[in-house]
Amino acid sequence: MKTNFTYSVAFAATLMGSYTANAEKLPKSPNIVLIYLDDMGYGDLTITGATGYSTPNIDRMASQGVFFSHYYSPQAVCSASRAGLLTGCYPNRVGFAGAIDHSSKMGISSEEETIAQVLKKKGYATAAFGKWHLGVQKQFLPTHHGFDEYLGIPYSHDMWPNHPSAGKYYPPLPLIEGDQVIKTNPDNTRFTTLFTEKAVDFIRRSTSKPFFLYLAHPLPHVPLAVSEKFKGKSEQGLYGDVMMEIDWSVGQILQTLKELKLEKNTLVIFTSDNGPWINYGNHAGSTGGLREGKGTSFEGGQRVPCLMRWKGTIPEGFVCNKMVSGIDILPTLAAIAGAALPEKKIDGVNILSLMTGDINSNPRKSFYYYYRKNSLEAVSNGDWKLVFAHPGRTYEGFKPGKDGLPGGANENFNFPGALYDLRRDPGERYDVKESYPEIVVELEKLAMEAREDLGDDITNNPGKNRREPGRIQ
Numbered sequence: 001m002k003t004n005f006t007y008s009v010a011f012a013a014t015l016m017g018s019y020t021a022n023a024e025k026l027p028k029s030p031n032i033v034l035i036y037l038d039d040m041g042y043g044d045l046t047i048t049g050a051t052g053y054s055t056p057n058i059d060r061m062a063s064q065g066v067f068f069s070h071y072y073s074p075q076a077v078c079s080a081s082r083a084g085l086l087t088g089c090y091p092n093r094v095g096f097a098g099a100i101d102h103s104s105k106m107g108i109s110s111e112e113e114t115i116a117q118v119l120k121k122k123g124y125a126t127a128a129f130g131k132w133h134l135g136v137q138k139q140f141l142p143t144h145h146g147f148d149e150y151l152g153i154p155y156s157h158d159m160w161p162n163h164p165s166a167g168k169y170y171p172p173l174p175l176i177e178g179d180q181v182i183k184t185n186p187d188n189t190r191f192t193t194l195f196t197e198k199a200v201d202f203i204r205r206s207t208s209k210p211f212f213l214y215l216a217h218p219l220p221h222v223p224l225a226v227s228e229k230f231k232g233k234s235e236q237g238l239y240g241d242v243m244m245e246i247d248w249s250v251g252q253i254l255q256t257l258k259e260l261k262l263e264k265n266t267l268v269i270f271t272s273d274n275g276p277w278i279n280y281g282n283h284a285g286s287t288g289g290l291r292e293g294k295g296t297s298f299e300g301g302q303r304v305p306c307l308m309r310w311k312g313t314i315p316e317g318f319v320c321n322k323m324v325s326g327i328d329i330l331p332t333l334a335a336i337a338g339a340a341l342p343e344k345k346i347d348g349v350n351i352l353s354l355m356t357g358d359i360n361s362n363p364r365k366s367f368y369y370y371y372r373k374n375s376l377e378a379v380s381n382g383d384w385k386l387v388f389a390h391p392g393r394t395y396e397g398f399k400p401g402k403d404g405l406p407g408g409a410n411e412n413f414n415f416p417g418a419l420y421d422l423r424r425d426p427g428e429r430y431d432v433k434e435s436y437p438e439i440v441v442e443l444e445k446l447a448m449e450a451r452e453d454l455g456d457d458i459t460n461n462p463g464k465n466r467r468e469p470g471r472i473q
Contacts, residue, residue, distance in 0.1 A: 029210040031266040032333055033253060038131060038221035041276035042304055043288025044243060052236030053244050057251035065309030066318045066355055072325045072367055073274045076294055076301030078156055079133045081273040086114040088330030088348035092374045092454055095469030101159050102171055107135015108145055109470040113342035115330050116146030119212045122339045127202045129195040130216035137472055138179045151177045151198050157188055157218045164405050188225040191218050196249040200256050207260060217246060223404055224283050237282055263311045271306040279407040281400030291428040295393045297369035297377035298428055308355055315357040323364050323382045324351050368450045376456040379446045386443035389417040390458055
């Protein structure tokens, strides 16, 4: 859980004086690059403890910007996380749960506004490259939801005929350009390079107007795959090779911005959709000591690194320990671009004050951990996290898989209720609810508000303000 940054009160005061005073003088219509990884864990960067390989470009990005150490993905699974990121809503508010596949008849609703649609109102060029996972039919694809360009796969690349345990369930994996399939079962060793090259080309073609680039790498989700230029380069096997190539990708983006003299007018964001799928053993990432992993509401499932760099506008080498989430990115980008928020209710908050170094700011007061269809499994106010009794996934006690084959997990372990002090126990090992009954009462009030608004399957509450996803009749 350690980083390579040092931080002091004096340093914080300097930052606050240097940057927050300039927060109202932001560059107009800055470019935005959002890099979203798949299944990268909290401990998968060298600044968060990775060993056997290094991520120098990502590390440099952190040293030149802000590292959010308490960032939470919207949910601990692919489709739901992306729905939350792109709409600024808890995924269950917009009808998303789990990870949809080729058989799904649902997708992102035309009634919801994505980041791309919000920014297009301010004249932005928009592009998405990589994994989408918000619906496979044409009406759900990126070019129908605010993106001018798209090249990528519609869902996870393990959803294909070579899946290790699904038999013949999955059809050939489509590679889509715009809204047309141009190839099936594409070479996944080319994914990181292909989508990086498309991203760089888009940046080079978009210098005459502000742009929003969403680079959603399919990796390091299994099946792991890497190009020849990085194969065998790490001391951590194929996973390390993949992370080194992703780091190369980040370097290509940063170098292109430097060459085009766009560094001071471009915000770059780097994060992951959820934590690692740890039952894949040596083909999975690291939680950095956090509990459980992907598919759980424990910290290892939703707490992942988030880095932001915007030269000359946000502090360099600043570690922000305030709680933020992927659902906060849309309202923050809207504020930066001077764009109107979506008409429908969203759940994200503007975290620009944190980005610009205001250590006294605390825009996100609480967070709801939902999973499964609509189960409220935990609530947090930052330092304290109240977990409710619930059936859920656990990897503990099971032998992990190896070399691309999954290990065991219990999908319906009965977790007891517990209170955790995340300040001193981020691994969520010590239940302290008996010692702090007043904190339990406070967090129960948050849970009641969440259940009234968004519902909760555990307590059989449907909620009042959930919206339907798009559906194919």
